Amino acid sequence: MNNGGQPLGWLDRVVVPVLGFVAASVLFALMILTCADVIGRYFLSRPIFGAFEITETLLAALIFAGLPLVTLRNEHVTVDVFDPIAPDWVLHIQHLIACTLGFVSTGYLAYRLWLRAVALDLGGETTGQIKYKLSYLAYSMSILMALTAAALLVLMFRKPQRSIPGEGPGA
Amino acid sequence: MIETLVGFAAFFALALLRVPMAFCMGIVGFFGVAYMISFNAAAAMIAQTTFETGQSYTLSVIPLFILMGNFVVRAKLSDELYHAAYCFLGHKRGGLAMSTIIACAGLRRDLWLFHRHRRDLHQGLVSLDAEIWLQGCALGRFDRRRR
Numbered sequence: 001m002n003n004g005g006q007p008l009g010w011l012d013r014v015v016v017p018v019l020g021f022v023a024a025s026v027l028f029a030l031m032i033l034t035c036a037d038v039i040g041r042y043f044l045s046r047p048i049f050g051a052f053e054i055t056e057t058l059l060a061a062l063i064f065a066g067l068p069l070v071t072l073r074n075e076h077v078t079v080d081v082f083d084p085i086a087p088d089w090v091l092h093i094q095h096l097i098a099c100t101l102g103f104v105s106t107g108y109l110a111y112r113l114w115l116r117a118v119a120l121d122l123g124g125e126t127t128g129q130i131k132y133k134l135s136y137l138a139y140s141m142s143i144l145m146a147l148t149a150a151a152l153l154v155l156m157f158r159k160p161q162r163s164i165p166g167e168g169p170g171a
Numbered sequence: 172m173i174e175t176l177v178g179f180a181a182f183f184a185l186a187l188l189r190v191p192m193a194f195c196m197g198i199v200g201f202f203g204v205a206y207m208i209s210f211n212a213a214a215a216m217i218a219q220t221t222f223e224t225g226q227s228y229t230l231s232v233i234p235l236f237i238l239m240g241n242f243v244v245r246a247k248l249s250d251e252l253y254h255a256a257y258c259f260l261g262h263k264r265g266g267l268a269m270s271t272i273i274a275c276a277g278l279r280r281d282l283w284l285f286h287r288h289r290r291d292l293h294q295g296l297v298s299l300d301a302e303i304w305l306q307g308c309a310l311g312r313f314d315r316r317r318r
Binding site for chain 1: 230234
């Protein structure tokens with residue numbers, strides 16, 4: 001894992017394998033579901049019941065399970081053209097600002113998502129076909145968003161990593 | 172008009188501070204709506220937008236395309252296509268560029284076969300995305316191997 005050779009915290013040891021497993025299973029389920037749905041629709045004229053909604057839910061789960069992982073691995077899309085030439089202190093200030101802004105925005109978003117989940121819960125909103133309660137999804141989105149905020153807070157105290165073209169795992 | 176320019180300036184300033192793109196756009200969008208309409212509207216909007224966009228069926232092709240791209244690379248499909256094209260064209264002048272283009276065209280045909288079956292999705296956008304992405308991958312990979 002790309003954490004700059006620093007000791008792994010509990011977040012890396014517990015959250016990363018669990019969420020990685022969840023995200024991988026969700027992606028696999030998405031693949032199988034799409035395949036089965038298309039085959040059922042075109043060859044057997046029997047699409048899977050509620051496949052549209054299951055796909056939507058799985059996609060949301062995949063994105064939000066991936067968020068803390070992406071954050072912990074420093075794999076967000078950033079403008080890093082100045083990385084090879086920026087001095088260390090500039091990089092450090094950039095890292096602090098980026099993590100703080102990210103922490104504030106994800107934390108606030110988690111709070112707003114929680115409020116929305118409560119509203120959905122009170123309204124008892126469900127999806128159209130399979131009557132799955134939308135509030136469960138919104139609650140889990142909110143929790144995972146809060147986890148992303150926690151990951152950014154952890155990242156703030158770690159050493160910033162330069163991304164230099166031609167090096168590192170992304171190259 | 173001036174609000175747009177301020178928004179863009181703020182976005183570029185944040186981006187150059189190495190703030191991830193997602194947060195740059197989110198922050199600028201949030202404060203833009205808060206300034207133009209009201210804070211409450213902006214606060215309600217971000218939760219709504221996040222919730223709705225996360226569940227967008229159309230966007231479900233993106234993780235699947237990335238997964239397929241990984242399969243294609245792992246199965247050495249792209250390497251073999253490139254190798255075949257290079258055998259045909261490699262000895263000519265500009266053979267490297269031409270065979271790269273042919274390899275991309277080959278990948279594109281495979282892709283086309285794949286997403287003909289998902290034509291209920293937003294096809295133009297999707298094929299464009301996948302092509303740009305795969306061509307980027309292909310060019311990056313092949314260039315590095317040749318060096």
